[in-house]
Amino acid sequence: MFFWFCIVLCALAGCFVTTRDVMTGEPREVAVNGTKVVNAARFAVVEFNKANVEDVFAYKLSNISSAKVQSSVYRGSHCSLLIVYCPPVRDEPAAQPARYTAPSMSYLLLRRLVDMLGICVCLCAVFTHVLSQEAEEPISYTCTEGYEYDRVREQCRDIDECALLNDACKGGMQCINHFGGYLCLPKSAVIYISKEGEQVAQPDPIVPVAPVPVVPPSQPQVSRGGGGQRVSQSSRTIRCATGFTADEQNLCRDIDECATGRHTCGPEQTCYNTRGSYTCQCPPGYQKNGDHCGSYYCECNAGHKLASNNHSCVDVNECDVQSPCQHHCYNLIGSFLCQCDQGYELAQDTVSCQDIDECSFSSYMCQYQCINSPGSYSCECPEGYQLQGNKLCQDINECETGTHNCQDDEMCWNYYGGFRCYPRNPCEAPYAKTSENRCICRSQAECQGLPPSIVYKYMSIQADRTVPADIFQIQATNIYANTHNTFRIKAGNEGGEFFLRRSSNVSAMLVLTKPLSGPREYVVDLEMVTHHLTMNYRSSSLLRLTVIVGPYAF
Numbered sequence: 001m002f003f004w005f006c007i008v009l010c011a012l013a014g015c016f017v018t019t020r021d022v023m024t025g026e027p028r029e030v031a032v033n034g035t036k037v038v039n040a041a042r043f044a045v046v047e048f049n050k051a052n053v054e055d056v057f058a059y060k061l062s063n064i065s066s067a068k069v070q071s072s073v074y075r076g077s078h079c080s081l082l083i084v085y086c087p088p089v090r091d092e093p094a095a096q097p098a099r100y101t102a103p104s105m106s107y108l109l110l111r112r113l114v115d116m117l118g119i120c121v122c123l124c125a126v127f128t129h130v131l132s133q134e135a136e137e138p139i140s141y142t143c144t145e146g147y148e149y150d151r152v153r154e155q156c157r158d159i160d161e162c163a164l165l166n167d168a169c170k171g172g173m174q175c176i177n178h179f180g181g182y183l184c185l186p187k188s189a190v191i192y193i194s195k196e197g198e199q200v201a202q203p204d205p206i207v208p209v210a211p212v213p214v215v216p217p218s219q220p221q222v223s224r225g226g227g228g229q230r231v232s233q234s235s236r237t238i239r240c241a242t243g244f245t246a247d248e249q250n251l252c253r254d255i256d257e258c259a260t261g262r263h264t265c266g267p268e269q270t271c272y273n274t275r276g277s278y279t280c281q282c283p284p285g286y287q288k289n290g291d292h293c294g295s296y297y298c299e300c301n302a303g304h305k306l307a308s309n310n311h312s313c314v315d316v317n318e319c320d321v322q323s324p325c326q327h328h329c330y331n332l333i334g335s336f337l338c339q340c341d342q343g344y345e346l347a348q349d350t351v352s353c354q355d356i357d358e359c360s361f362s363s364y365m366c367q368y369q370c371i372n373s374p375g376s377y378s379c380e381c382p383e384g385y386q387l388q389g390n391k392l393c394q395d396i397n398e399c400e401t402g403t404h405n406c407q408d409d410e411m412c413w414n415y416y417g418g419f420r421c422y423p424r425n426p427c428e429a430p431y432a433k434t435s436e437n438r439c440i441c442r443s444q445a446e447c448q449g450l451p452p453s454i455v456y457k458y459m460s461i462q463a464d465r466t467v468p469a470d471i472f473q474i475q476a477t478n479i480y481a482n483t484h485n486t487f488r489i490k491a492g493n494e495g496g497e498f499f500l501r502r503s504s505n506v507s508a509m510l511v512l513t514k515p516l517s518g519p520r521e522y523v524v525d526l527e528m529v530t531h532h533l534t535m536n537y538r539s540s541s542l543l544r545l546t547v548i549v550g551p552y553a554f
Helices: 002-012 035-050 105-130
Strands: 066-074 079-085 140-142 147-150 155-159 172-176 183-185 221-223 244-246 252-254 272-273 277-281 286-289 292-295 304-306 314-316 328-332 335-339 344-346 354-357 369-373 378-380 383-389 393-394 410-415 418-423 431-433 438-441 454-459 469-475 483-491 498-502 507-512 520-532 539-548
Touching: 221 314, 393 410, 454 469, 469 539, 498 520, 507 520
Parallel strands: 454 539
Antiparallel strands: 066 079, 140 221, 147 155, 172 183, 244 252, 272 277, 286 292, 304 314, 328 335, 344 354, 369 378, 383 393, 410 418, 431 438, 438 454, 469 507, 483 520, 498 507, 520 539
């Protein structure tokens, strides 16, 4: 009995890694100075009392007042010296008279056994210490991948990768946390999340399953040096995500599709298992194209082509290969440049050439008229003019070139832009021609009130000439002493286009006062009156000026 009691007490005193909760339930780590030690002590006293029910000095469970554990931690064991204060209590029946009874032999033997209790406990601690002389090793807890140990709740806790990783899912996918991992699903996917004690309906009919509370698919695995105990798992069944399956410990384990042959990789591909799935990879030098592997190939940028070694790029001379430009092509590294002939410009496609309308640039491209032509332009002049250089127009003197149609008795007079034919003898009766352009009246009776002589002159001016402008000068041919000459416009100035300014005693200047438009002919009579101071005599002479205004300002 003594030996049996020592063994029981040592087991209850904590000479092993864990102490069972009143010898029942799941194994747990016992904290020193905890109520579990007291429960163990109570259990030991109860067992002790069962063996001594006839003894009046049996230890009572209700008299245990304290329990203290003195701990020593050794490698592979946790030995606790249990000191239990259990004061002996005698049964005192109310009707029993007070008397002294001599102790029996069994009582004396039991007293000795109790005295040996301390020795037994100490021997247990020493015995355990001797058996465990290895170096100390701390307790460690290992959780499966995707879980971390929670020291407060003393169990493995799932890691929320969706909250921990900012870019857990790519391509606009949404991250859904799952036991031991996470899922990347389209944002349009219908997601059913079940809570503890609930069963959520599935989109498609499934085989009915009894409601099972969702439990963490991993519990802590406690390991100790020198051996130890493994925490038992719950017998409840859990559902695992696609790519996982429940093992015999009711934990979700990844399915190795590569090892089980449940993959769809081609014969030329290598299967690599991933968490919850697998991936197919091609051999080095190949890339995946659909369900097949294809080798690499090189491509060059625009304007380049593969060299003979099939991996270098060289420039393409587009000018020699394609002749893309309409006019001129200049090759560049990786490209080309088109240029157009003079008078053309590049179109929006940068390869075609379109004509430049030089005439639209300015009205001063030509003096008279600009004619655009493909790639160039030309200037034209009106009839009676010829082109001088590239843009100016020069009057053609038809009288000198013989291109007029005047008769023999007519005189050809050229003006700007044309010619006119005038009689060679402009004198009219009673005047007679005395020289090429001078007419004299010889009969005083017939010429009374008429100028004694008329001189005919002709001149040409351009249209729209700036004013005022000096256009013609008259001068006396005979100069006499003691004479005074005056000048005036006698006829042909009804519109006030002209003004005669006296320059000296013998000359005057005809001034144009208004711009004239043509073609038009003006005949102006300019008169010079001579006063003889000594003889008190006055005479006059007339100059008939024909002004021909051309049709243009050139």
